[in-house]
Structures are given as structure tokens and as C-alpha cells.
Amino acid sequence: MEVSGIEEEEARAEVDIWNYVFGYAKIAVVKCAIELGIADVIENYGSPMPLSELATALRCEPSRLHRIMRFMVHDRIFKQEPINQHTVGFSSTPLSRRLIKDGEKSMAPFILLESSPTWLAPWHSLSARVLETGNNISPFEVANGKDLWSYAEANPDFRELFNNATGCDARLTVQATIEGCPEVFDGVESLVDVGGGNGTALSLLVKAFPWIRGINFDLPHVVAVAPKSGSIENVGGDMFMSIPNADAAFLMWILHDWDDEECIKILKKCREAIPEDKGKVIIVEAALEEDKEDDELGFVGLMLDMAMMAHTDKGKERTLKEWSYVLRQSGFTRFTVNPIRAVQSVIEA
Numbered sequence: 001m002e003v004s005g006i007e008e009e010e011a012r013a014e015v016d017i018w019n020y021v022f023g024y025a026k027i028a029v030v031k032c033a034i035e036l037g038i039a040d041v042i043e044n045y046g047s048p049m050p051l052s053e054l055a056t057a058l059r060c061e062p063s064r065l066h067r068i069m070r071f072m073v074h075d076r077i078f079k080q081e082p083i084n085q086h087t088v089g090f091s092s093t094p095l096s097r098r099l100i101k102d103g104e105k106s107m108a109p110f111i112l113l114e115s116s117p118t119w120l121a122p123w124h125s126l127s128a129r130v131l132e133t134g135n136n137i138s139p140f141e142v143a144n145g146k147d148l149w150s151y152a153e154a155n156p157d158f159r160e161l162f163n164n165a166t167g168c169d170a171r172l173t174v175q176a177t178i179e180g181c182p183e184v185f186d187g188v189e190s191l192v193d194v195g196g197g198n199g200t201a202l203s204l205l206v207k208a209f210p211w212i213r214g215i216n217f218d219l220p221h222v223v224a225v226a227p228k229s230g231s232i233e234n235v236g237g238d239m240f241m242s243i244p245n246a247d248a249a250f251l252m253w254i255l256h257d258w259d260d261e262e263c264i265k266i267l268k269k270c271r272e273a274i275p276e277d278k279g280k281v282i283i284v285e286a287a288l289e290e291d292k293e294d295d296e297l298g299f300v301g302l303m304l305d306m307a308m309m310a311h312t313d314k315g316k317e318r319t320l321k322e323w324s325y326v327l328r329q330s331g332f333t334r335f336t337v338n339p340i341r342a343v344q345s346v347i348e349a
């Protein structure tokens with residue numbers, strides 16, 4: 001390599017390493033902004049909001065709020081715009097709107113889950129998991145004493161935090177699915193959402209395709225507290241045992257929680273639940289593409305894969321080749337992968 005190339009790499013490394021050193025600062029600041037409701041207040045203000053008014057509205061200490069805002073403006077979460085010759089104010093951006101508590105595109109609940117002590121603790125035992133002689137139990141269990149689903153059952157507050165987080169992703173991903181490949185639902189008269197949680201995804205699907213009869217299927221204690229809705233039936237059970245019958249089975253962010261063998265078991269149960277001739281399985285998951293280095297959404301897939309290692313027993317994100325393997329082993333001979341505007345793709349088998 002040329003000398004200048006080495007120097008450039010050194011210079012880059014000098015900056016990059018500090019981003020790792022203080023990597024946690026970003027999520028901590030954003031969590032702080034969500035808890036204070038900063039994005040909500042600035043959005044409702046309607047024009048660039050001066051620091052003094054923001055501080056009054058939020059009952060914050062102005063100089064510390066200024067430092068938090070300076071960080072977020074630098075990270076392009078908020079914009080700073082002139083109000084008059086002497087003062088500037090803060091305005092919303094597409095990114096700050098994703099931090100509004102109940103905003104249409106809000107990801108705030110996801111950040112609150114990711115930054116919670118229960119969810120953060122497992123990251124500390126990733127190395128113990130990777131070692132050849134490492135732990136046989138997941139980092140989540142090492143940190144919290146129980147595997148994810150047992151812990152969620154025993155801690156309703158945590159379960160709510162989890163449901164709110166997956167629910168906000170579900171809203172965005174289902175929207176992207178409806179826009180990106182509505183034809184997947186053609187001819188589907190009944191749909192079972194396997195591991196549907198509180199039914200967020202299904203309620204949006206049934207609204208977009210009103211001819212579909214929806215069955216929200218999850219563990220009994222989960223559906224017991226899921227909101228009741230006229231057009232959706234809640235069914236409790238275990239997807240490894242049996243899945244309610246429907247024209248199609250929908251699995252969003254389910255199979256990445258399990259290893260290949262477990263996925264094959266779940267998919268075989270799906271096959272039993274759908275009609276042999278026109279039945280289908282619709283899987284909404286990331287499909288990793290290993291040779292796409294500059295793909296930013298692709299890197300999100302890799303971060304998601306690390307999260308699976310931290311939080312589940314044997315879960316992982318899969319490449320197309322790996323999806324092909326589990327689908328074929330489960331008896332699905334044909335499948336298509338539809339990219340949508342999301343981290344996930346829609347796989348129809």
C-alpha cells in the first residue's frame with residue numbers, strides 16, 4: 001500500500017476508535033431525549049423553537065439542555081434555524097420524528113427497549129458465548145437468570161416494553177409490505193400470524209386487505225392480554241405443537257429467534273396448518289447478502305444478527321442460501337424473496 005494510503009487509514013482509525021470508545025453515548029442521549037419528550041415538544045411548536053422556551057416547556061436546566069441539544073444537532077437529529085438576527089431555534093427532522101413517543105414513524109419504544117438494563121446486560125457476555133468452551137446458555141439467560149420468553153412471561157412490565165418495541169417496528173414493516181408487495185396477499189382469505197404478539201401486524205393487514213380473516217397466534221399469556229378486535233381471533237398455544245389452520249401463515253421476526261432445526265419444526269407445523277394446493281407461508285425477515293459491503297441497511301442486518309446472539313438461545317439472521325436450506329428441509333420447493341423498504345424482506349413460500 002502507498003504511504004498516503006496507510007496515513008489515511010491511520011487517520012480514519014484515530015477517529016473511528018473514539019466512536020467505539022463512546023459508542024454508548026449516542027443511544028444514551030437519544031433515550032434521554034425520548035424520556036424528556038424533546039422531539040414531541042419541538043414538533044408541536046410548529047416553528048424553530050428557542051432554547052429558552054424549550055427549557056421552560058420541559059422544565060429543564062438550560063445549560064445542560066443546551067449541551068444535549070448541541071450533541072443532537074451535530075448528529076443531525078435536530079436542525080438549528082434562525083428565528084431572527086439574534087436567535088436560533090431548533091426544528092424537527094425526519095430523524096427526530098422517529099423519536100416522538102406516539103408518532104406515526106416512531107421508533108422510540110424500540111430505543112427504550114434496547115437501552116433498558118435487562119436488554120443491555122446480555123451484551124456483556126457475548127465473548128463467553130463465542131468461545132469454544134463458552135456458555136451453553138444465551139447471554140440473556142446469563143444476565144437475567146431466565147431465557148427471553150420465560151423472563152418475559154414472569155415480568156409483565158418487561159413484556160410490555162418488548163411488545164411496544166416490536167409493535168413499532170411491526171407498524172413500519174407491515175406498511176412497507178403492503179406498499180411493496182400487496183400481491184402476496186392475493187387470494188388469501190384467512191391468515192394466521194404465528195408469534196403475532198399483541199396483534200399489531202395483523203390488525204394493519206386486515207385493515208389493508210379487509211377480505212382477510214385474521215388469527216393472532218402466540219403463547220397463551222401473550223394473547224391473554226392482547227387487545228380484542230372484532231375482525232381478529234386471538235388464539236393461544238405453542239407453535240412447536242400446533243398452529244391454527246388458515247390459507248396462509250405469516251411469520252414476522254419469528255424464525256430468527258431459532259436455530260435451523262427449530263425453524264424446520266415450526267415451518268413443518270405451518271405446512272400442516274395451510275391447504276396443500278393454495279397454502280403459503282409469508283416470512284418477513286432479513287435476508288443477509290454477504291458480499292454487499294457498502295449496503296447500510298445490510299449492516300443493520302448484521303447488527304440484528306449480533307442482537308440475536310445476545311438475546312436468544314440459538315437465533316441468527318440468515319443469508320439467502322440459509323433461508324433456502326431451511327425452507328427446502330421443511331418441504332417448501334418454491335419460494336420468492338421480495339425486497340421492501342425495510343431491514344426485512346418478504347419471503348413467500
Ligand SMILES: Nc1ncnc2c1ncn2[C@@H]1O[C@H](CSCC[C@H]([NH3+])C(=O)O)[C@@H](O)[C@H]1O
Binds near residue numbers: 166251
Ligand atoms: N412457542 C411459541 N409459540 C408461539 N409463539 C411464540 C413461541 N415462542 C415465542 N413466541 C412469540 O414469538 C414472538 C416473537 S417477537 C415477534 C413479534 C411479532 N411477530 C412482530 O414482528 O412484531 C413473541 O411474541 C413470542 O411471545
